[in-house]
Amino acid sequence: MGARIASGLVLASAGATAAWFGGPWLAAACGAAVVAMSYEWARMSEPHALMPAFVFSLAGSLGAVLFASWQHLHYAAVWLLVCSLASGLRRRSITHFVETVGGAIYIGFPCAIFLWLRDRGPEGLETILALFAIIWATDIFAYFGGKLIGGPKIATGLSPNKTWSGIVAGVLAGAAAGLGCSFLFQAESNLRLAWLGIGAVIGFTGLMGDLFESFLKRRFGVKDASRLIPGHGGVLDRIDSLMAASLLVGAALAFGPRTTALLFGSGL
Template sequence: MIKQRVITGVILGALVLLGVFWLSPGWFAFFAAAVVALAAHEWGNFAALGQLGRSGYALLCLALVALLQVVTPLLDTAILTLAGLFWLVACYVVVRYPAIRLECRWLKLLVGLVVIVPTWLALTSLKALTEGELALVMLLLLVWGADTGAYCAGKLLGRRKLIPNVSPGKTLEGMLGGLATCILIGVIIGLSRELPPVALVYLVALSLITGLASVLGDLFESLFKRERGIKDSGRILPGHGGILDRIDSLTAAAPVFMLGIHWAPMF
């Protein structure tokens, strides 16, 4: 199982980096749309949809993505801002679970669109920046760093459960280790770009907030899997489960990071 996970992880990482550096913004948008369509298909399972219903839900997601291709940049910013506000509500839901439950099928489907579609918008908006490749790589490093740092710190120091009702395996010490990794990434990238002190502090703060969002995205998907009574969102990735299991952290981190870059452009 470990060997399978490593092989799949290496292949996925290589494909993602190829997409970031090799694809033009237009083709990258198609690549990202394919990923979110697969994620939407898996999200349909959270609402107990059949195969036909999941396919229809994925097509609806693609239709919304296509619509976003023609809206003005001002509307893009508004959508990302609403997505950021949504994740504040999601944080409350995660903390209060199971006192607050999302059992309504239509509510689950609506939430899925709010989670998945802005992820595509954030990724394509980052790619379109002057230094879009660097911005995307930093986002990926923050997400991967939060996950890896949390895993290592949790294994070594983990004692206190973070939110056991949602994800029993996560610890407070693990989360802090992941956030410390994000801060380190922000400092290294900021210093390498020779940012002035104020901009450096802002980038480090954005790295920390993005790391927190990454943890929230992971926990939020775990909540839906717990509601559905499943371990993985799908089986498309050997040893890793589904697409959602790989991009759950990104669904929250990407809109937050893009908003931060929008309000203080530095890429």
Template sequence: MLRQRILTASALGLPALALVAWGPNGAVLLLVVLILGLATWEWGGLAGLDGAGPRGALVLAVGVPVLALGVAPIAGLHYLILGLSLLWWLVVLLVLPFYREHEAGARGRHGALFAVAAVLALVPAGMALVWLHAMAPLLVVYLIVLVGLADTGAYFAGKALGRHSLAPHISPGKTREGLFGGLLTVIAFAIVVAWAWGLDPMDALVFLLLSVLIGLVSVAGDLFESILKREAGAKDSGSLLPGHGGILDRFDSMVAAAPVFLAGLLWLALVPMPSVAA
């Protein structure tokens, strides 16, 4: 299984990273819309949208706004969506501890809410990735690698040391030890990157703290998708990626991490705030 995961990640992830690092913003926008389209299709299935029509409509409800926001100059709407996204993930963080297993199987009651949640979660994530890339492509590369390392560190630490469940009612396999292992991996990576980028000590400290926050927030995205799968009675969101499951299974952490990372960079003035179009 691990070998298959590595082969799939190398075959698909490395070319995508190369495009993000050196490709034009328009190409990255199309890549993001493609990934989000596939992830939304899977999300629709988990939400109980049966048939190509309803799931296709959900794909359009996510993809069209992301495409429109990606080609438009940065305006007040972009900042409004970013702010609403932060509020959304704050609500998710507050609600996660109260989810209980006996609610599983309520897809009929919650399907419409989960479909709306797809728009609330995926549109800001796509907008944030394209916005970040327009400012500095390496920031998107950093974010992708950071989230991947957080997940990898958590996986190996959990396998070796995991004893205490992190969220037993949502994802029993995740452990507190795994979370700490993932955060230690994030810290090590952030320190190396801060040094490589020549950040002064204060900026490096702020960058490090923001990276740790992103490591934590990425777990929220993962856990929220776990709720979707639990409600749907599914192990994976799909089967498109051998060894990984579906697109959403690989993109869930990024959905939460991207808008928070962008907002943190702007608020902490680690990147210049772009001028707002009239």
């Protein structure tokens, strides 16, 4: 537990600092993350062909991060897809092809979306800080809520330790964090309820991202993506919730680009 808390605080501090300064600082942080995650995915999905799997995934993910740092998200998606398909052509079955292509996209696209969110407009920093607050609150309360309350398991075949009480505690914490963000960013009072719902939805999405990562690890027969982070496992194990939430927020803002202007008041 001590190692888990210490490494969590270090990672949270580094992530918040990089997000605050943005630009090359956040791009470098995302680049470092995709290097680690590309290795972890190759290690899980293709342990007997680790190097080519790692190289293709890394090339696609780093290119996507680079394009996203220039706000060229469409180029990031195209480059990532090309590299993913090229890597998938190495595989000899449809299932393995889908695993390779899907895995490379799973690694690179959330990081590209995350960078795009930070620099997409004047509310970029507030968007990222709200994401951090909601996901961190959700993860912490889901973990300790499940430990302290216990009760029925969600899916023992996927993750033997996850409980419904943890899910409920996490979603409630995400909703509370969303409400807190509405005060922090001085949103209009009539938007408090919207922030409450946003926090709950983002928190639930993050928890489902964590459960999906558990499914992938069971699929490949590993306990953790790697042992890079003491007490947590791998980078994929640590930021799976944030990756899922970034995709959700990115999709929402693609269809409602002025949403953040409505949700945030005078900001920081």
